[in-house]
Amino acid sequence: MANSEYTLDSVRSALIREEDTIIYGLIERAKFPMNSHTYTEIPSFSPSLLHFLVINTESLQAKAGRYKNPEENAFFPENLPPSLLTSYPFTQFLHAGTTSININKSIWEFYIHELLPLFVAEGDDANYAQTAATDLSLLQAISRRIHYGKFVAEVKFRESPQDYEPLIRAKDTEGLMKLLTFESVEEMVRKRVEKKAKLYGQDVTLNNSDDSNIEKYKVDPSVASTLYKKWLIPLTKDVQVQYLLHRLD
Numbered sequence: 113m114a115n116s117e118y119t120l121d122s123v124r125s126a127l128i129r130e131e132d133t134i135i136y137g138l139i140e141r142a143k144f145p146m147n148s149h150t151y152t153e154i155p156s157f158s159p160s161l162l163h164f165l166v167i168n169t170e171s172l173q174a175k176a177g178r179y180k181n182p183e184e185n186a187f188f189p190e191n192l193p194p195s196l197l198t199s200y201p202f203t204q205f206l207h208a209g210t211t212s213i214n215i216n217k218s219i220w221e222f223y224i225h226e227l228l229p230l231f232v233a234e235g236d237d238a239n240y241a242q243t244a245a246t247d248l249s250l251l252q253a254i255s256r257r258i259h260y261g262k263f264v265a266e267v268k269f270r271e272s273p274q275d276y277e278p279l280i281r282a283k284d285t286e287g288l289m290k291l292l293t294f295e296s297v298e299e300m301v302r303k304r305v306e307k308k309a310k311l312y313g314q315d316v317t318l319n320n321s322d323d324s325n326i327e328k329y330k331v332d333p334s335v336a337s338t339l340y341k342k343w344l345i346p347l348t349k350d351v352q353v354q355y356l357l358h359r360l361d
């Protein structure tokens with residue numbers, strides 16, 4: 113996007129589109145049981161097979177230019193190889209220095225230890241690599257959603273610097289949190305993702321009279337709203353506050 117194309121409406125539209133990716137990600141992960149060996153140390157994989165898959169995929173994708181896009185934040189940003197691409201279309205919209213804001217360590221922790229047990233069936237079918245691949249794309253979507261808070265914060269700051277500047281100078285974290293919060297928008301987000309999880313997660317048959325699939329979803333729709341209520345919205349707001357605190361550096 114060109115700088116002038118970032119508006120509160122356009123960043124909210126990007127967040128709405130990301131909901132689809134996240135809900136499909138939940139559905140894809142739910143194809144596999146927990147497969148807990150994906151997340152623990154097993155022979156040849158320390159600290160875990162997921163760690164191995166993520167660090168190596170990020171390294172490959174870095175070479176292909178993924179992290180030149182400021183919307184992307186690596187889980188293991190240390191020692192990423194340089195991109196082999198030479199030119200990029202990305203404009204500098206974010207304030208300099210704020211690209212280093214990265215809360216992927218917290219995302220990794222809540223994802224494995226709190227989110228997965230909420231919607232993944234117990235069990236082990238030995239498809240660890242396939243499981244880790246679905247984890248990686250869901251983790252990347254969740255991370256993109258949360259770190260998009262940087263763009264949301266920049267838009268809000270540019271729209272009313274006179275409101276934000278005094279709070280930033282006073283390092284008033286609570287005041288910033290209050291100013292950037294729109295309760296009614298959050299409620300709409302939670303309701304919409306639950307509805308999307310119902311729509312995207314139902315079995316589709318050609319027989320109209322067959323209503324046996326109603327109320328049977330691939331992922332419990334309340335997991336989508338819990339994910340947003342408990343983690344995605346609060347962490348997106350934390351990123352916004354962190355970003356704003358450095359906005360005048």
Ligand SMILES: O=C(O)C(=O)C[C@]1(C(=O)O)C=C[C@@H](O)C=C1
Pocket residue numbers: 124127264292293294295297298301344345346348349
């Ligand atoms: O839409 C906004 O204004 C945002 O900052 C995004 C978001 C969200 O995470 O969905 C976060 C804070 C607001 O209270 C409302 C929604």
